Amino acid sequence: MNKQKWIDRALQLGLDELEIYQTLSTEKEFTWFEKTMDTFVTSKVLSTNIRAIKDGNIASIAIENVDDEKMDEVLKALLEQTEIVQSEENTRLTEKHEIVPVEKTHHFDFLSVEEVEELLGLIEQKALAYDERIAQVAYLGFEQGEGSRQITNSLGVDLKDEDAVQYVACSVAAMQDGEFKDATKIKVVFDKDGFDADEFVKEVCDEALFKLGARSIPSRTCPVIFEKDAMTSLFAAFAGMFSGESIARGISPLTKEIGKKVFSGQITVVDDPRSVEALSNAAFDDEGFPTSRKVIVDHGVFEQPLHSAKSAAKMNTVSTGNGFGSGVSPMNMWIVPGERSLEQMMADMKDGLVITDVTGLHAGLRFTSTQFSLQAGGYWVRDGKKSEPVTLITVAGRFLDLMNDVQEIGNDLDWSYKQIVCPSIWFRQCAVSGE
Structure with missing residues (x-):
């Protein structure tokens, strides 16, 4: 695609401004099941979105197979749109600004197909051998991705950047006395040598095993700590x-x-x-x-x-x-962390509830009022220490009220693969419905 040619032609046709936004995504996705590579899918997708402005009215079009031979057809369609669509604001594209490059501190050494196969087989083997109650590795996958985006417009903007990611995901199912509990972990893998398979397996298996025997609790209002992952989920739901x-x-x-x-x-x-x-x-x-x-x-x-x-x-x-x-x-939005760990906050809380996961975020909250009612799980804290697992409960309240009832903020901020993160937060009280 000759972008300058498209811009020049757009201006000739009478458009005031034109922007070409392109993304290129290359991915490899592996899944593993019962000692065998189950799927191996590769993809490479180039997406092009073109925005045009005339008399303050903006029009856009997405193109899959961009071709210079389609230039006039696309640009004339955009011109026609700008004559039909009436924008509320006198819209303009972004003018050229000084862009200070950002430091890229995370680098990925992509594993080969053979190395991925070896790693997934090792994780499955270690998980099934970790504890006799681990009944199945329900899901095991590995993904590699590289992406780039480029913005070019008629006002002199010509920018490009690149990104990459590589991670492993695993779900295990634990069984005891006919009861099944599962757990899932996702871990970013920067390189083969830096990934600790034993620690990864321990984390996901321990979480599933701890949930065995979980019970509900009587309804009450009590001190609650939203552990970092649950707090991140709740906060992200209201970030809008x-x-x-x-x-x-x-x-x-x-x-x-x-x-x-x-x-x-x-x-x-x-x-x-x-x-x-x-x-x-x-x-x-x-x-x-x-x-x-x-x-x-x-x-x-x-x-x-x-x-x-x-x-x-x-x-x-x-x-x-x-x-x-x-x-x-x-x-990259976050709540600034505090000074003390989750365990230290639990010790001071003495007795209360730690929420580790929440579900129903789309159906269980009202954005404008910030009311929420969510299914949750976690564990009870007794005498300042982690005690029995808790399930089949509902936490409810008004998010703005909750965020004004903070006892303490933890120090366990963990970016991992997320773009919105929170540390664990101890709230003085929250309504919990159970038995």
Whole structure:
């Protein structure tokens, strides 16, 4: 695709601005079942999205098989769209900005097919030998991926970056007295030598085994610690409240709260697509705007929303470099961790509940009111120590109220493969429904 040729032709046809956004994704996916490589799938996908603007009206089109011979057909279709579609704002593409390159601190040494096969066989063997109650390795997979994105527009923007990932995923099923419990772990693999198969197997098997014999508990209101993974799931479900698009539309629970206290003073929320701690980072968003570190909530006070160019125009401000996908999205957002470990918080809590997983995030919450009612599991803390496993319970409340009832924030922030992360958080009380 001769991008400059497309841009020149677009301007000749009467379009004011043109942008060409391309992504190239190359993936290898392996699955293993009962001592055999079950599937091995490779894919390479080039996606092209073209945006055009005329008289402030914007039109877009996605193309799979891009070809210069289709240039006039595509551009004329875009021109026709701009004459039909009426944009609320006088939209413009991103102008050329100075982009400071971001440091890439994570590097992957991709395993060969033979090395992947050897590793998956080893994990299965170790898992089945770990404990006689491990009945099956229900799922075992390995994935490698490389991707790139490139943005070129008629205003002089010409940007490109690349990313990669490699990880293993495993689910095991434990059985005892006719009861089945499962657990799943995903682990990023930077290279063959740095991956500890024994530790990985121990983590996933111990989690499944601990769940055996889990029971519900009587309904109550009690101190609750949302362990880091459960806290991340809950927080991520409400992360859209920081979106400038949601605020401009009046559907965010924080629409009228900029500059006001919305969380406990212990809570500080940061968004930084440039973070070198996260697995992926970016110097620019999908609109070509430079990214930056932003304090979204500072000691409980909602300081600023996240913006794309479109949402920023609605609120008479500038983009924060969060124009990802087709809207506004955080990238590398986290709650700043505290000083002490989960175990130390449990010791001080004495008696209470630790939630390790929540389900029903799509059906069990109301975004605008922040009410939630979610199925959950975890374990009871007795005399400050991890005690019996708990299942078949529901945790409920209002997220904004919960985030104002913080006792302490843990120090166990773990980026892993995520782009939104939280440490474990101890809340003074939360409603739990059980038996």
